[in-house]
Amino acid sequence: MRVSAALPTGVAALLFESARRRRDAEDRLVAHLRKAGYSEVILPILDYLEPYESLLTPASRGELYRFVDRDGELLALRADFTPMLARLLAPRLDSLALPLRFYYRGDVVRYQEERAGRAREFYQLGAELLGLPGEAAEQEVLRLFLELATAAGGGDLQVVLGFAGALDQLLLTADAADPAALAAAVARRERGEVRRACPRLLSVVENGLPDRPEDLGPEAAGRLQSLLALRDELALAFPQARLTIDLAEFACNSLDSRLSVAEGERPYYDGVVFHAYAGPAALPVGGGGRYDRLFRSLGAEVPAVGFAISLERLLEAKAGEVRP
Amino acid sequence: MIRMALPKGRNLETALAAFRAAGIELEGAEGTGRNGRSLIWRLPEEGIEILSLKDWDLPLYVGHGIADCGVVGSDVLEEVDGDLLVPVRLLAGRSRMSLIGREAALPAAGTQVRLATKYPNTARRIVAGRPWGAEILKLSGSIELAPALHLAELALDIVQTGRTLAENHLVEIETVAEVAACLVVNRASYQRHRARLNDWIGRLEAAEVVS
Numbered sequence: 001m002r003v004s005a006a007l008p009t010g011v012a013a014l015l016f017e018s019a020r021r022r023r024d025a026e027d028r029l030v031a032h033l034r035k036a037g038y039s040e041v042i043l044p045i046l047d048y049l050e051p052y053e054s055l056l057t058p059a060s061r062g063e064l065y066r067f068v069d070r071d072g073e074l075l076a077l078r079a080d081f082t083p084m085l086a087r088l089l090a091p092r093l094d095s096l097a098l099p100l101r102f103y104y105r106g107d108v109v110r111y112q113e114e115r116a117g118r119a120r121e122f123y124q125l126g127a128e129l130l131g132l133p134g135e136a137a138e139q140e141v142l143r144l145f146l147e148l149a150t151a152a153g154g155g156d157l158q159v160v161l162g163f164a165g166a167l168d169q170l171l172l173t174a175d176a177a178d179p180a181a182l183a184a185a186v187a188r189r190e191r192g193e194v195r196r197a198c199p200r201l202l203s204v205v206e207n208g209l210p211d212r213p214e215d216l217g218p219e220a221a222g223r224l225q226s227l228l229a230l231r232d233e234l235a236l237a238f239p240q241a242r243l244t245i246d247l248a249e250f251a252c253n254s255l256d257s258r259l260s261v262a263e264g265e266r267p268y269y270d271g272v273v274f275h276a277y278a279g280p281a282a283l284p285v286g287g288g289g290r291y292d293r294l295f296r297s298l299g300a301e302v303p304a305v306g307f308a309i310s311l312e313r314l315l316e317a318k319a320g321e322v323r324p
Numbered sequence: 325m326i327r328m329a330l331p332k333g334r335n336l337e338t339a340l341a342a343f344r345a346a347g348i349e350l351e352g353a354e355g356t357g358r359n360g361r362s363l364i365w366r367l368p369e370e371g372i373e374i375l376s377l378k379d380w381d382l383p384l385y386v387g388h389g390i391a392d393c394g395v396v397g398s399d400v401l402e403e404v405d406g407d408l409l410v411p412v413r414l415l416a417g418r419s420r421m422s423l424i425g426r427e428a429a430l431p432a433a434g435t436q437v438r439l440a441t442k443y444p445n446t447a448r449r450i451v452a453g454r455p456w457g458a459e460i461l462k463l464s465g466s467i468e469l470a471p472a473l474h475l476a477e478l479a480l481d482i483v484q485t486g487r488t489l490a491e492n493h494l495v496e497i498e499t500v501a502e503v504a505a506c507l508v509v510n511r512a513s514y515q516r517h518r519a520r521l522n523d524w525i526g527r528l529e530a531a532e533v534v535s
Contacts, residue, residue: 113405158515189409189514191525192535205411206522244515277512282389284512 010112010120022123025152025315026105029125032151036144038101038127043084045107049076051087054297057260057267063110077109081126082306083268083294089130090298098131098302119312126288126308133303138272138290139230141305146238149276149286152314157241158277160208161231164270164289165255166224166247167204169217172256174198180259186251208246227272249275268294271305279317285310326517329375329382329394335505336376338417339395342505342534346527350374383408383508392513393521399482399503403443409514411525412534413504421446421501424479425471428495431456437477440470447480450500468492507534 049066066076081104105125112118129137149157176182176197185193189205203211213221235243250273271290278285288307295302330339343350363376375391379400385391387406399421431437433455440461441447451458467481472492483496528534
């Protein structure tokens with residue numbers, strides 16, 4: 001009898017050359033991370049569901065593979081490294097020497113509708129920096145991310161920067177019955193909807209930035225100034241990458257509960273947030289940001305910044321640099 | 325070079341006319357541009373390449389960045405949810421998505437019916453907010469036949485003039501959404517071709533062919 005070599009939807013086996021390619025890229029990135037002073041953590045693929053209940057949005061809940069174990073415990077397959085790391089470290093922070101620099105690698109599993117190219121199991125490599133206060137942490141993590149992504153992906157890297165809550169004031173004072181729906185319309189750049197509700201958001205939809213930064217409110221305007229300075233500094237250091245600030249891209253990354261929406265981002269970012277696109281690939285090859293509030297929700301106060309890279313997408317982007 | 329996907333079928337002429345009004349000719353000069361069978365045509369002077377795709381495949385091509393942008397009906401877009409940008413909706417050729425039946429009334433609260441449609445995801449979302457329940461039957465075409473021949477009590481489908489309904493002794497019970505051809509853009513492509521795309525969008529707005 002001949003057995004079938006078919007695999008379930010959304011998963012892949014890497015054989016021979018494709019396995020070698022991925023391991024080679026992984027080895028280079030891991031060597032770089034170690035040299036930068038980051039040490040490895042290895043996490044389980046299975047975990048309880050209960051500690052994450054309060055962190056889940058309807059969208060991220062829908063992505064989980066969960067099941068009841070033989071002893072009746074509700075378990076889930078790992079869908080994201082960062083919350084698991086936060087949960088394991090939050091109760092231990094008092095006894096650990098800060099700052100902590102560490103990296104992880106492994107598969108995450110997320111249910112995605114059956115559509116080609118949306119894998120259900122994908123390999124992530126990421127790094128986190130805990131306990132370094134202020135902008136220094138964001139700067140260090142973004143530099144590290146850019147070093148890794150440019151080393152692994154070659155040219156044509158486009159990094160889009162923003163920060164959580166940037167548009168909150170504009171969205172909440174707009175003439176919209178549902179400010180969360182308006183945030184989603186900004187993120188989709190629906191001009192008709194945005195023009196009706198808040199014409200001042202139109203320039204954000206078009207160019208990523210408001211005509212008058214003070215429209216964002218004093219705090220967000222100040223943060224935008226520092227982000228512009230950080231962008232300019234990084235652009236000088238990484239001339240091969242294009243760095244843009246686009247607040248519309250992160251319109252759903254809010255700090256206000258009235259704006260919390262089901263779709264889009266991992267919901268825990270509360271400071272600088274970024275995505276990177278490479279080659280002609282349509283999905284981000286990596287991204288990250290500041291997530292102090294994730295630790296706060298777990299009862300710990302610590303500054304936390306990190307990123308994850310989807311190694312397969314980055315390698316695909318490199319292979320497909322010239323579009324057919 | 326920017327690659328644009330255009331739909332076959334009724335939205336094609338709407339899209340071509342809207343872009344023409346904005347001063348962007350997508351058909352190309354005779355002999356170089358579109359002819360009856362070509363699936364790809366290039367407009368080298370404009371720096372545009374056009375792909376001709378079925379409506380249902382178009383969001384996938386744009387979602388994957390094979391095409392940078394495209395024009396597709398909001399009915400299809402709502403159904404497939406491809407995380408695309410939707411900067412503007414074309415004004416011409418609008419229709420509506422409606423609940424259709426043999427009688428002019430929705431099912432009574434607490435009853436369970438069958439609903440035939442090409443749009444099962446949209447139908448599920450609509451039914452979730454109703455006091456009645458429905459088993460969704462996914463069909464590929466001639467949706468009106470389902471309620472007409474008692475395969476289902478209700479249908480969810482696009483209504484343009486209502487003539488097909490009248491001919492099959494059906495009534496439009498409730499309009500659930502306006503349907504428009506939408507300009508859709510891939511997220512990564514928007515970052516790469518922002519100036520060009522914003523210029524097109526500005527010209528479409530100035531020509532008053534979009535909302």
